[in-house]
Every structure is written in structure tokens, then in C-alpha cells.
Amino acid sequence: MSGFDADAIVVGGGLAGVAAAIAVAKAGLQTIHLAPAGPPDRRTSALMVPSVDYLRKAGLIDDPAALGHALTQIRIIDATNRLIRAPETLFDAAEAGMAAFGWNFANLRLMERFHAAAAELPNLETRNAGATELSGASITLADGAHLSAPLIVGADGKKSLVRAAAGIQARETAFTQAALVCDLDLARPIGGASIEFHYPQGPFTLVPAGANRANLVWIDDRAVLDAARAAGPEALIATFLEKSQRLFGAITLASPAFVFPLSTLSVDSAGADGVVLVGEAAHAFPPIGAQGLNLGLRDVADLAAALAAIDRSTPGWANRVSADYAARRAADLARTGGMVDTLFRSLLADMIPAQALRAGGLWALKLAPGLRRQAFAVGMGNR
Ligand SMILES: Cc1cc2nc3c(=O)[nH]c(=O)nc-3n(C[C@H](O)[C@H](O)[C@H](O)COP(=O)(O)OP(=O)(O)OC[C@H]3O[C@@H](n4cnc5c(N)ncnc54)[C@H](O)[C@@H]3O)c2cc1C
Known part of the structure; x- marks a missing residue:
């Protein structure tokens, strides 16, 4: 030295x-x-x-x-109208x-x-x-x-x-898409399954975070995510219900939402x-x-x-x-x-x-x- x-x-x-x-x-x-x-x-990491x-x-x-x-299962749902x-x-x-x-x-x-x-x-x-x-x-x-x-x-x-x-x-290379992350409590728990809804602009993924909690990673155009966040908690939950196809019942926000480029x-x-x-x-x-x-x-x-x-x-x-x-x-x-x-x-x-x-x-x-x-x-x- x-x-x-x-x-x-x-x-x-x-x-x-x-x-x-x-x-x-x-x-x-x-x-x-x-x-x-x-x-x-405040992100979470799925580590293999x-x-x-x-x-x-x-x-x-x-x-x-x-x-x-x-993480015991990965479920992929094609949510496009392709x-x-x-x-x-x-x-x-x-x-x-x-x-x-x-x-x-x-x-x-x-x-x-x-x-x-x-x-x-x-x-x-x-x-x-x-x-x-x-x-x-x-x-x-x-x-x-x-x-x-x-x-x-x-x-x-x-x-x-x-x-x-x-x-x-x-x-x-920068993308026009960004990722919105937050914690959600779901009426119907997802167990150990990571659920990915694949939309045309990017996946909407719920990752198991114990009991009824899931970590959301939603990829979409930055402008869409910023607008969703700015619309306030009630509108945000309505968007999440729609995006998750109401498969998990009522949703509550368990953390603020953050957007990452x-x-x-x-x-x-x-x-x-x-x-x-x-x-x-x-x-x-x-x-x-x-x-x-x-x-x-x-x-x-x-x-x-x-x-x-x-x-x-x-x-x-x-x-x-x-x-x-x-x-x-x-x-x-x-x-x-x-x-x-x-x-x-x-x-x-x-x-x-x-x-x-x-x-x-x-x-x-x-x-x-x-x-x-x-x-x-x-x-x-x-x-
Ligand atoms: C929404 C999202 C979800 C993700 N989910 C997963 C996942 O499920 N699984 C997975 O494996 N990965 C995931 N990732 C990726 C993962 O988060 C990153 O790969 C990881 O956090 C990067 O860590 P890092 O230490 O390399 O970088 P950073 O966390 O960016 O740390 C860099 C550090 O360097 C410091 N720094 C910068 N400049 C200087 C300087 N001049 N001097 C001293 N310090 C400096 C900064 O302050 C910062 O603390 C995800 C990423 C995002 C955006």
C-alpha cells in the first residue's frame, strides 16, 4: 500500500x-x-x-x-387487445x-x-x-x-x-417509458405468485410482499404514470383495479407512489x-x-x-x-x-x-x- x-x-x-x-x-x-x-x-428487489x-x-x-x-410462481397474463x-x-x-x-x-x-x-x-x-x-x-x-x-x-x-x-x-438509451412503484394491500392475497399483466405499453406486475401485501411495478409512458400519480389516491386505486382486472378484490395504497425513469x-x-x-x-x-x-x-x-x-x-x-x-x-x-x-x-x-x-x-x-x-x-x- x-x-x-x-x-x-x-x-x-x-x-x-x-x-x-x-x-x-x-x-x-x-x-x-x-x-x-x-x-x-424504497424499491424492492426480487433476487433469484x-x-x-x-x-x-x-x-x-x-x-x-x-x-x-x-417467489414460488410467475403468472403471465396477456392483457393486450392484440x-x-x-x-x-x-x-x-x-x-x-x-x-x-x-x-x-x-x-x-x-x-x-x-x-x-x-x-x-x-x-x-x-x-x-x-x-x-x-x-x-x-x-x-x-x-x-x-x-x-x-x-x-x-x-x-x-x-x-x-x-x-x-x-x-x-x-x-433512454426510454419514453418509466416505472411507477408502490406497495398495495389486496383483498385477495397473491401468495407466492408474481403476477404480470402485459399491456401494450409495458407490464403491470404485482410481486409478493407477504400476507396481503404486493409491491407494484407498473411500466408505462412517463406521461401516463405522472398523470396517474397526480390524479390522487382514489383515482390511482381505480386505475390499479382496472389494470389488475379486479382479480384481487379491493386495493388499498400502503405507500406513496414513486416514478423511476x-x-x-x-x-x-x-x-x-x-x-x-x-x-x-x-x-x-x-x-x-x-x-x-x-x-x-x-x-x-x-x-x-x-x-x-x-x-x-x-x-x-x-x-x-x-x-x-x-x-x-x-x-x-x-x-x-x-x-x-x-x-x-x-x-x-x-x-x-x-x-x-x-x-x-x-x-x-x-x-x-x-x-x-x-x-x-x-x-x-x-x-
Ligand atoms: C422500479 C425498479 C425495480 C427494480 N426491481 C429489481 C428487482 O426486482 N430485482 C433486481 O435484481 N433489480 C431490480 N432493479 C434494479 C436495481 O434496483 C438496481 O440494479 C440496483 O439498485 C442498482 O444498485 P447500484 O448500487 O448499482 O446503483 P444505485 O442504487 O444507483 O447506487 C449508486 C450510488 O452511487 C452514489 N454516487 C453517485 N455518484 C457518486 C459520486 N461521485 N461519489 C460517491 N457516490 C456517488 C449514489 O449516491 C448512489 O448511492 C429495479 C430497478 C427499478 C428502477
């Missing part, structure tokens, strides 16, 4: 950033985590079994059932020999657990200050301090300063020259098929693997870590980004060939066990 303030500096205090800081410190590196306090993250297994192995959570809600409609499709975890596909967690609760795990590590120092400038291994902080480390981990989200300073090219973002490489990117600094896409944080946690797992494989007693180790990490992440980032992009565009496509393909695809998934197994594997992020 000679001449440096730490072996590694992790920039960004979202879920991917805290998980990365813990992984880097657990690999034995003297670590500084720049995590400026921000507004609470491989992600939950990683969180348990990394000591970030214990029993997932004590913290989140099991010429060619898909069949209603039900995926059951039991079919794949599993008790659950994964668990749905409140991000705030995950964050509490991650912070508790971070506090246990004597070689991890967390600072409530952001980075304002980066130059090579040196970082200027918002409080005027200067820090340096051979390895810089950018976990600073879609607008990543670390990525820009490292000269790593990113491509971002949507875009896709991909990078040429997830690491170079002693800099690695994790989470949304490296990839972003619409919340379809619950992939974002799942992919972010796979970034962290690969960063831990790259650090475990390196001999840090030789000069240039951080450059070798970033190159190894980028190589480990390339295929997964390309595959997952491509899958979500195709899914999102096919859900929104108005063209008849796309409708036919999608309907045909869902029929095939409904009927062919081999295809269903393959779809499970891709959606679960199995390698």
Missing part, C-alpha cells in the same frame, strides 16, 4: 457498492468506501436463488425467509425442482443488513462523502480531502464519474487500468425479469473471485485485477443485457410479426419442457 491511502477505494453507497466494499475488504484489502448519504431506496446463495455465503444475510418473501394473443402462462418453481425462484426483499432492509456486515470489518472505512474528481489512482472528495489507491471500484450508478474518468465508453446502459468493458465497474455503473435496463441487482451481485462475486486469484505482492496487481474482472464479466453482461433488451422490445412491439413471435414463444414455453428449463436457467442467471 506504499504511498497510497488504501489498497482500494469503492465509490458509491447503493446496494452494489456496499456489497462490493464488503467483498473487497473480506479479500483482505485495506478499503475506503465513499458512500454519501442519499434519499432512502443464485444471488441469495451468494448473499448467504458472503455473510450479508442469514435466512432469506426471515428478511424477504418467497390480434395474436399469448396464452396465460404459469411458471412454478416446483417444476424446476425448487422450493422458490427467489425472494423479494425491501431494498431498505437489505441495506440495513449490508451496513451491519460492513461495520464488522476493521479494514473497511466508510466515509459519508462523494467523489468530485478522479485522476488515475487519485480521488478528490466533496469535503476537499484527497485519497489514492491502486484499485478503484466504481459503484456510482448510471451517471458514473469513475467510468467517465477512466475513459470507459458507455452507451445509454428507465434506460438501458452498457459498457465496452467492465474494467481497465486499475478501475472496475459494478452495478449500474456498468449496466442498466428496465426492471423486466428482475435482473438489475441480480447482475450487480454477480459483478461483486466475480470481483471477489478476481481478487482471490491475484498475488498482490507484485507491482501492477490492480491492473491485472481489472483486466481479469473485465474478462470474467464480459459474457454475462452481454447475455443478460441482450436478453432483457429483447424481452422489453418484444413486450412493447406493436408490429404483428413481433406479436406473433412473442405469442408463439409463450406457447412454446407453455408446451415444451426443455424450453421451459432453458428459460428458467437464463432468468435465474445460472452460468
Whole structure:
């Protein structure tokens, strides 16, 4: 660490950033985590079994059932008036020999657990200050301090300063659609089933949040969502009743509604020259098929693997870590980004060939066990 303030500096205090800081410190590196306090993250995350297994192995959570809600089924309802409609499709975890596909967690609760795990590590120092400038291994902080480390981990989200300073090219496409999220209480509970109503402008999804509660993720044109939110609680509930086809009886709002803009973002490489990117600094896409944080946690797992494989007693180790990490992440980032992009565009496509393909695809998934197994594997992020 000679001449440096730490072996590694992790920039960004979202879920991917805290998980990365813990992984880097657990690999034995003297670590500084720049995590400026921000507004609470009121989203929820459906995390599939491989992600939950990683969180348990990394000591970030214990029993997932004590913290989140099991997802045992995925039900897809084609709610379009299209010429060619898909069949209603039900995926059951039991079919794949599993008790659950994964668990749905409140991000705030995950964050509490991650912070508790971070506090246990004597070689991890967390600072409530952001980075304002980066130059090579040196970082200027918002409080005027200067820090340096051979390895810089950018976990600073879609607008990543670390990525820009490292000269790593990113491509971002903004959508006219956004996502409205809120918690709902339903008269008829959905059990462990995630229910997706597929409308022409995007899915309206109810995710199990325990007992009668569901987390809603509604994707539609931003203007439609803003207008629905502005119309007030009564009108909003009337919209939700209509969108859920009144399948779950009366609905009450259990939280305010928030609207998140949507875009896709991909990078040429997830690491170079002693800099690695994790989470949304490296990839972003619409919340379809619950992939974002799942992919972010796979970034962290690969960063831990790259650090475990390196001999840090030789000069240039951080450059070798970033190159190894980028190589480990390339295929997964390309595959997952491509899958979500195709899914999102096919859900929104108005063209008849796309409708036919999608309907045909869902029929095939409904009927062919081999295809269903393959779809499970891709959606679960199995390698
Ligand atoms: C509506 C919605 C639903 C979703 N549902 C799911 C789901 O079910 N399952 C799933 O896997 N994923 C889901 N996702 C995706 C998931 O929420 C994200 O992938 C994940 O939260 C990204 O975490 P992150 O830490 O990479 O980024 P962020 O949470 O954006 O964190 C970035 C952090 O960096 C900080 N920062 C920025 N600039 C600086 C700087 N210069 N210095 C220091 N810090 C800085 C910010 O303050 C912020 O705290 C969903 C996303 C949305 C929008």
C-alpha cells in the first residue's frame, strides 16, 4: 500500500457498492468506501436463488425467509387487445425442482443488513462523502480531502464519474417509458405468485410482499404514470383495479407512489487500468425479469473471485485485477443485457410479426419442457 491511502477505494453507497466494499475488504484489502448519504431506496428487489446463495455465503444475510418473501410462481397474463394473443402462462418453481425462484426483499432492509456486515470489518472505512474528481489512482472528495489507491471500484450508478474518468465508453438509451412503484394491500392475497399483466405499453406486475401485501411495478409512458400519480389516491386505486382486472378484490395504497425513469446502459468493458465497474455503473435496463441487482451481485462475486486469484505482492496487481474482472464479466453482461433488451422490445412491439413471435414463444414455453428449463436457467442467471 506504499504511498497510497488504501489498497482500494469503492465509490458509491447503493446496494452494489456496499456489497462490493464488503467483498473487497473480506479479500483482505485495506478499503475506503465513499458512500454519501442519499434519499432512502424504497424499491424492492426480487433476487433469484443464485444471488441469495451468494448473499448467504458472503455473510450479508442469514435466512432469506426471515428478511424477504418467497417467489414460488410467475403468472403471465396477456392483457393486450392484440390480434395474436399469448396464452396465460404459469411458471412454478416446483417444476424446476425448487422450493422458490427467489425472494423479494425491501431494498431498505437489505441495506440495513449490508451496513451491519460492513461495520464488522476493521479494514473497511466508510466515509459519508462523494467523489468530485478522479485522476488515475487519485480521488478528490466533496469535503476537499484527497485519497489514492491502486484499485478503484466504481459503484456510482448510471451517471458514473469513475467510468467517465477512466475513459470507459458507455452507451445509454433512454426510454419514453418509466416505472411507477408502490406497495398495495389486496383483498385477495397473491401468495407466492408474481403476477404480470402485459399491456401494450409495458407490464403491470404485482410481486409478493407477504400476507396481503404486493409491491407494484407498473411500466408505462412517463406521461401516463405522472398523470396517474397526480390524479390522487382514489383515482390511482381505480386505475390499479382496472389494470389488475379486479382479480384481487379491493386495493388499498400502503405507500406513496414513486416514478423511476428507465434506460438501458452498457459498457465496452467492465474494467481497465486499475478501475472496475459494478452495478449500474456498468449496466442498466428496465426492471423486466428482475435482473438489475441480480447482475450487480454477480459483478461483486466475480470481483471477489478476481481478487482471490491475484498475488498482490507484485507491482501492477490492480491492473491485472481489472483486466481479469473485465474478462470474467464480459459474457454475462452481454447475455443478460441482450436478453432483457429483447424481452422489453418484444413486450412493447406493436408490429404483428413481433406479436406473433412473442405469442408463439409463450406457447412454446407453455408446451415444451426443455424450453421451459432453458428459460428458467437464463432468468435465474445460472452460468
Ligand atoms: C422500479 C425498479 C425495480 C427494480 N426491481 C429489481 C428487482 O426486482 N430485482 C433486481 O435484481 N433489480 C431490480 N432493479 C434494479 C436495481 O434496483 C438496481 O440494479 C440496483 O439498485 C442498482 O444498485 P447500484 O448500487 O448499482 O446503483 P444505485 O442504487 O444507483 O447506487 C449508486 C450510488 O452511487 C452514489 N454516487 C453517485 N455518484 C457518486 C459520486 N461521485 N461519489 C460517491 N457516490 C456517488 C449514489 O449516491 C448512489 O448511492 C429495479 C430497478 C427499478 C428502477
